[in-house]
Amino acid sequence: MTPIDRAISHLHSLDASARLDSPLGRLDARAKVLVTLGFLVTVASFGRHQLLQPLPLVILLSAGWALSEIPVRSLGFRLAIASPVAVLIGMWNPLFEPEPMLRLGSMVVSAGWVSFLSILERFLLGMAAVLLLIGSTGVDAVAAALGRLGVPRVLVTQLLLLYRYVFVLAAEVERMLRAHSLRAPNRPRPELRTVRSMLGELLLRSLARAERVHAAMLCRGFAGELRAVTPLRLGLGDALFVLAGLGFLALVRLADLPRAIGNLLR
């Protein structure tokens, strides 16, 4: 299996989990989109030296994850794939902020290390929330919900088409690489020169496909707007979910829960 094959099968499994009939899966997509947005805003709103305050969000995530019935192992794996990005972003902080900030026993921790950990923590929290949203809802329902929530139609259409054709594009790249490896068995990776012409070819093929897809859409009466037919219905359960979710987020943001718990225990 090549890396592209693996990436595609991960996307497939995320898609498959969206069709699980779980308590979280049954909720209206709009409710989940709203709570996830609230979650992301809350996570992003913490300062870079507030390492402990966002931690109670893990409770909300765990509850959501339990209700979604998605295997936790798949979450860990996907987070591990994505985390190098956050590490790369935060890795220079210890150099820029050398002043001491925390003392853990005899060890002094600098402000840079705290902000590095905070970036990593917030990245993992946000990423897990988005994976949970997609994994319990499906890209199509998320797109429909975004459309109903007022996100411009053009963006929603692009999101849907992007998601649909990323598989076709990946399969095309896959076939090109396979053809290359069969004709250049002594070279595991194509040379830069070959990659360049492959990319050009890929662009031309994509343009040609885009033209054909557009023609197919026009033939079926497309007039600039993908009409969603996914039924969305907000019920009492959805309202309670949004209220409880946003309420908990507000509590975590406004009250310093870890400190309160610490004071209680003291």
Added chain:
Amino acid sequence: MRGVRFTFPDGSEALRGVDFTIHHGESVGLVGANGAGKSSILLHLAGVYLASEGEVRVGDWPVSRSTLVEVRRRVGLVFQDPDDQLFMPTVFQDVAFGPANQHLPPPEIEQRVGEALAHVGAEHLGQRPSHRLSGGERRAVALATVLALHPDILLLDEPSAGLDPMTRRRLIRWLGSFEHTRIVASHDLDLVLDSCERTLVLAAGRIIADGPTWSLLTDAALLERAGLELPLRLQGSPVTPHR
């Protein structure tokens, strides 16, 4: 079509004067070598290409920019590559795409999707993502996306390409049961023999023969001129089975 010529922007001529009339309810095969102009004719009938010269009429409507909506309401084109045709996230949404664009009420859309999928034997695929279907399933769903529009004229571009024998046989049976006009462009001459009463033979952007399928597709000299050969079942089998 009357005297239709079509030139691509790069100057290459796809159609060099095409004339034919097809009546309601006819089943017509379009055969010819690669690049003979089969797909171009279908794309003209659906108004995707507009003739550089000559006239294309669908029913009472001349095909032009101003009549595209009316023309496309009558014509359903099934593309050669189902990946071009299936662009929505799930099969249900893909089949519902056309009816939704006709602003039909949701219960009617649902009914049409159900009927179209049942027609091609794909009711069970409704909630599947389009990108996770097998080749045959994709082809069936692509057909359903067009059937849901209730077209008067069905255009099929290479419908049997990449199908296994059983699925291909089902397609042939199904084509026979469709009572509206259908035009099938294909290299699969046996399929044309089984599902079309009339055939147009194309070569280099012109129609070189137009007549009953059986008499044209048994004419080896004509087929050779068009870059084709006799349908497989009419070629003497080189393998003699042992008894």
